[in-house]
Amino acid sequence: MLKCDFCGRHAVYNRRYAGVFLCDRCIIKSVERRFRRAMGKYKLVSPGERVAVAVSGGKDSVTCMHLLADHCERKNCELIAVTVDEGIKGYRDRSMSIVRENAKLLDIEHFAVSFRKTFGATLDQIAMLAKRKKTGLNPCTYCGVMRRSLLNQAARELGVDKLSTAHNLDDEVQAIMLNYVRADFSRLYRLGPGYPSREGFVPRIKPLREIPEKEVAVYALLKGIKVHLGVCPYAGGIHTEIRDFLNQLETNHPNSKFMILRMFDRMKPHLARSVPEFELCECKICGEPTSSGMCKSCELLREFGLGLKRKTIISGKSR
Amino acid sequence: MELGKTLVRVRITGQKVARKVGVVKKTKIADLLKQLGLNRETVVVKLNGKIVTEDERLSDGDSVEILPIVTGG
Numbered sequence: 001m002l003k004c005d006f007c008g009r010h011a012v013y014n015r016r017y018a019g020v021f022l023c024d025r026c027i028i029k030s031v032e033r034r035f036r037r038a039m040g041k042y043k044l045v046s047p048g049e050r051v052a053v054a055v056s057g058g059k060d061s062v063t064c065m066h067l068l069a070d071h072c073e074r075k076n077c078e079l080i081a082v083t084v085d086e087g088i089k090g091y092r093d094r095s096m097s098i099v100r101e102n103a104k105l106l107d108i109e110h111f112a113v114s115f116r117k118t119f120g121a122t123l124d125q126i127a128m129l130a131k132r133k134k135t136g137l138n139p140c141t142y143c144g145v146m147r148r149s150l151l152n153q154a155a156r157e158l159g160v161d162k163l164s165t166a167h168n169l170d171d172e173v174q175a176i177m178l179n180y181v182r183a184d185f186s187r188l189y190r191l192g193p194g195y196p197s198r199e200g201f202v203p204r205i206k207p208l209r210e211i212p213e214k215e216v217a218v219y220a221l222l223k224g225i226k227v228h229l230g231v232c233p234y235a236g237g238i239h240t241e242i243r244d245f246l247n248q249l250e251t252n253h254p255n256s257k258f259m260i261l262r263m264f265d266r267m268k269p270h271l272a273r274s275v276p277e278f279e280l281c282e283c284k285i286c287g288e289p290t291s292s293g294m295c296k297s298c299e300l301l302r303e304f305g306l307g308l309k310r311k312t313i314i315s316g317k318s319r
Numbered sequence: 320m321e322l323g324k325t326l327v328r329v330r331i332t333g334q335k336v337a338r339k340v341g342v343v344k345k346t347k348i349a350d351l352l353k354q355l356g357l358n359r360e361t362v363v364v365k366l367n368g369k370i371v372t373e374d375e376r377l378s379d380g381d382s383v384e385i386l387p388i389v390t391g392g
Contacts, residue, residue: 002374010369014373021364217363221363229333229386231387235390251360
């Protein structure tokens with residue numbers, strides 16, 4: 001049986017990029033230390049702030065909620081949870097109950113917002129319309145844009161100072177690669193541990209950004225955190241291809257993901273000079289901040305005769 | 320059963336049935352994953368009910384549970 005390189009107990013994880021074996025206690029401590037280090041190094045949350053964590057029910061977001069709950073308690077911050085119900089039958093309905101269960105366990109106020117109530121259609125309906133109209137867009141494109149917009153709106157309405165998402169190292173490196181492949185300079189530039197506030201946008205933080213996806217999963221399992229491990233029925237497309245490519249790269253050349261992240265972080269200050277300044281204005285349809293006259297959500301939904309139905313989106317809360 | 324081979328019981332979380340897989344004696348879990356076409360970055364493995372690294376070696380009659388961890392789009 002393999003032993004932990006730090007304490008000699010039974011090893012449960014091989015951190016190949018660092019060349020060390022870790023036992024259950026040491027991997028738990030290490031993940032928590034990295035979380036705290038990211039919070040401190042990037043000054044993600046200040047004492048007394050009100051923070052919202054976006055929770056889907058998956059391992060990353062539920063783990064992030066648990067880590068933030070502990071951090072916020074020690075830093076005298078208030079934590080609330082927000083879930084976007086995209087309307088994916090057999091997937092989101094199952095994970096929603098897991099979010100509620102965890103929020104109750106941690107005594108965190110939980111709010112839910114939905115595509116159906118806000119935009120007038122579920123993602124299942126939008127995916128069907130897109131197929132029928134042959135838009136050529138993947139459901140993930142609609143989901144990503146609408147979810148981002150809805151989370152920002154909910155966070156603003158709830159009066160929070162920060163909105164935390166649970167992007168881990170793998171998610172961040174995938175986003176870097178995706179923006180390279182798409183030559184999307186402005187989206188690439190916006191990546192980072194925190195996204196500063198601009199008028200209408202709630203500042204975002206990513207405290208799991210330097211923790212590999214597998215370490216988040218091992219942490220959740222060892223801590224006995226209840227998570228939803230279902231697979232989104234719409235997963236696929238270029239995101240999946242990039243993810244598979246990066247996982248193969250990491251298997252053959254451990255540390256590749258961290259190296260891509262480190263290189264990007266070193267390049268980022270130099271990119272600032274090349275990013276053109278732009279003014280934000282209100283979307284003429286929904287009033288959300290945008291750099292053009294119409295936000296991306298409204299632009300995508302207009303084709304189906306859908307759009308923001310109500311100014312106020314928070315309908316109910318549970319504790 | 321071929322000489323020098325061993326049988327292990329493999330169950331992938333989410334799949335209803337477990338199956339028996341023949342592997343070379345003292346094979347590492349990492350090699351079993353390769354044989355099954357799985358990437359070690361995308362799974363957590365339990366050997367006889369306990370989370371282990373993929374560098375552990377398999378013995379006859381071992382029970383392997385594979386938990387896929389990549390769920391998003």
